[in-house]
Amino acid sequence: MSQHNPSQPAIVIIGTGFGGLGMAITLKQAGYNNLTILEKAEDVGGTWRDNTYPGAACDVQSHFYSFSFEPKHDWSRKFGLQQEILGYMHRCVERYQLGDHLRFNAEVASARFDDQSNLWTLTLASGEQLLADVVITATGQLNQPAWPKLEGLERFQGRMFHSARWDHDYDLTNKRVAVIGTGASAIQFVPEIAPEVKQLNLFQRSAAWVLPKPDRPFKAWEQTLFRKVPAWDRLYRYLIYWKNESRALAFTRFNGLLEVFANQARREVRKHVTDPEKLAHIIPDYQIGCKRILISNDWYPAINRPNVDLVTDPIKAIDEQGVLTRSGRHYPVDAIICGTGFRASEFLSPIEVIGRGGKTLNEAWQAGASAFKGMTVSGFPNLFMLYGPNTNLAHNSIVYMLESQFRYIRTCINALQKYPGAAMDVRQDRQDRFTRVIQQGLQHSVWSSGCTSWYLDENGHNSINWPGFTFTYRLSTRRVDTADYQFINPLHNNH
Template sequence: MSAQLFDVVIVGAGFGGMGAAIELKKLGYDNIVVLEREDDLGGTWHVNRYPGLAVDIPSTTYSYWFEPNPHWSRLFATGSELKGYAEHVADKYDVRRHMRFNTTVEGARWDEESQRWQVGLADGSTLSARYLITATGFLSQPHTPDIPGIDSFAGKVVHTTAWDDSHDFNHRRVGLIGTGATAVQLIPELAKTVDDLTVYQRTPIWVAPKLDFGISPAVQRLFARVPLAQRAVRYVTDGLLGFMTFVGILNFPYFRRLSIGAMDLCKIHRFISIRDKDLRAKLTPSYDIGCKRPSWSNDYYRTFNKKHVHLETAGIDHIEPDGIVTLDGRKSAIDTLVLATGFDMWEANFPAIEIVGRGGRNLGKWWRENRFQAYQGVSIPAFPNFLSLASPYAFCGLSFFNTMEYQMRHMGRLFSELKRRDATTFEVTEAANTRFLDDMTKRLDRSVFYAGNCTGSRSYYFNPSGEATLLRPTTVRNAVREGSRFPLEDYAIS
């Protein structure tokens, strides 16, 4: 059976994959297929639906620049609203018809003879594409902790990425593992219904007060009728987030006092919320703010004041059929285990599928043996006609849409040049890739990751070799500018 032929195969139907499809369609490509392993579009906003789910970036910034949404109900919109926004974008820009759901990609291999990518699917079929774009996201591979006895637990196990709406949490005795951004949203909601909640914390998180408020229908109508009004608000939220990134993450040594001030704000918030000195100490991080993603909440700390909510920091030794045993031998009986344990960022996500390029180069193996790297966060030498949107140095600023916007510009410049030259093949040069890697490495020296105290943060920003290669250590303005103006000579185009 011959493979189906496409101009472009895009893996992933979240905001990244949709953005790539929109940009390519704008350039005249229509023979596109978007492959999605889930049963609907939206990526993380389709998969995640746990109680309390909301975006932790102001909604005015967390959206495509070219498609503002005047109908956000809150400054920090709920997960269901983000899902609805994704559906609106897919329909308005006519990308839904290119999508195939319940389709798992096993891997892709570059065929030198045909100059095409052969994309293997889990059902045994193969697609052939001139261009391959992976938009699998940074948070797409759920992590299940390797705790002795976890498979023996006899009660209900729920991972936050596969929330079971049919499970009744009323009057349950729940053990929750994890205190990251997801747990900060979920814990206050669970505490409202369960009889007993024990939170198992490995690493405390910096939590600042959340300035959230509803956006009235009148303001929504104003945004819809006068788009410039919403643009003005976006300039403010973009500017604030850009300022926080510039001073707190990218240039830590020069603005250390501001970072200390941010940590003091979190400490004051914690002091006002919790009067128990020992409990406050357990919830206090030992690393600098910014080493791992902080969070916002007005009720996370206060939840631990409730008599039926307990914070456990002794560490888990093992799990038994009816409870969790800590390293000091104490056991808490539970009937429901909630895993707010995040994602396998580096182990299973870089790359999310097996990619084999020119000369048999395996991307995952090459990254681990030669440092994690990608020119402008999208291209890798020896991988022709391939763009990886979830790559080292790709994530820019604090909003994923910042990343997507500059990558769309990069795609637009690159594919426009292909059309101008009537060319079919591109590949980033080794020299350009090395130059970009050296620049990123140098810039990281003044970031909080290297100049601050990140010991004990257990941050997913760091790869297994200890390098902070997730974030692009530049401003959003720099990324957008380079996405629009990078030297075309950095690619070998034929």
């Protein structure tokens, strides 16, 4: 086992989205080659592999939704489309020769830390077991589709699927379709399918704030410029970064600044939606920014279509033929598409994680998920999380946050090299102090202004968002401060 060769600890990465791939590349470049990357599906790509619904695209500019060390100069448009982003990820796998490290159809069922040996045992769904010195989870926040909790869902006789598991074999032409949910996925696929279907009933619990998307195809000369003048590519990235970053103030401190955007959204609605009944329901009643702000140029025109019915009457149940609302109205449909998002606050589910002394991560997180710098949890040594609690953003690119985490975790593994066989466990008081600061920062943020959103768990605890600038996060994760950790020797060395 790896104890005999401390310079090559056995490192297992779970997941092959941007987090897992970027982490693997970072470690390989630092000389760590004893890497295994486990993926439950048959291909890399994470959320960009799963979400193939019509119109799937990113709401962060392409040049900034990519690794700083691997620029792509020929993005077809300002905001990348799903296929193109997935293609970029495949290119990274080839370019950095990750193929030999990848294992597909390898879903992790549990991870257990052994105090005797300081090793993690990973048990796959197939029953196979792997040993690792270090485990890095890159399972993301958007990988477990959330199905609506509705009575009679299983009784429906027509076709039903979740937008994150799109049924491409089903032809929607001239069908009567119910769409449940009006979040980030729905605002992308509804405008794509609305012209094809006969009738679309859109069931909305609460409206979303939708701003115009400053998107357009890149011209050939622009792509050439990005390729020929790397400095321009860097500068362009830099400008996107600061433009996005400036919005952090509005979300976290000066919520009044968001009113400018709210007015812009209201103007857009009035420009495109002429039906007074729809107009009354499509403008949200909560403060802008409290839920994810969405961007689209075709959402409002789609809502205005005569074959699109906006239903705000709450759903009571689903039956064999369609949807029944609380007021007693029945909507017969051929297909139901759930655009109901993801179980974002269940970070590592459904993996069972067992740390020191047999304590599970679920027990550690009873009051809500929290982690030191969003990456380490006390009692779970040598376990590092990418895109863990409170590292999501409402204003900038998650890839930038991930790159900060890659560097920090790399410095942690470097620190472990000095203590062969040891495991590093974050001190509980450091984790508590960090969590307190985060939660105080979130108290005055717009996300605490009183709406229900996927940012909040059932206790109203925001375990998702980072309450500040991304550059402050980057500065605080430049390198590990080993005083935040205790280094534990394996018990079998201690006789």
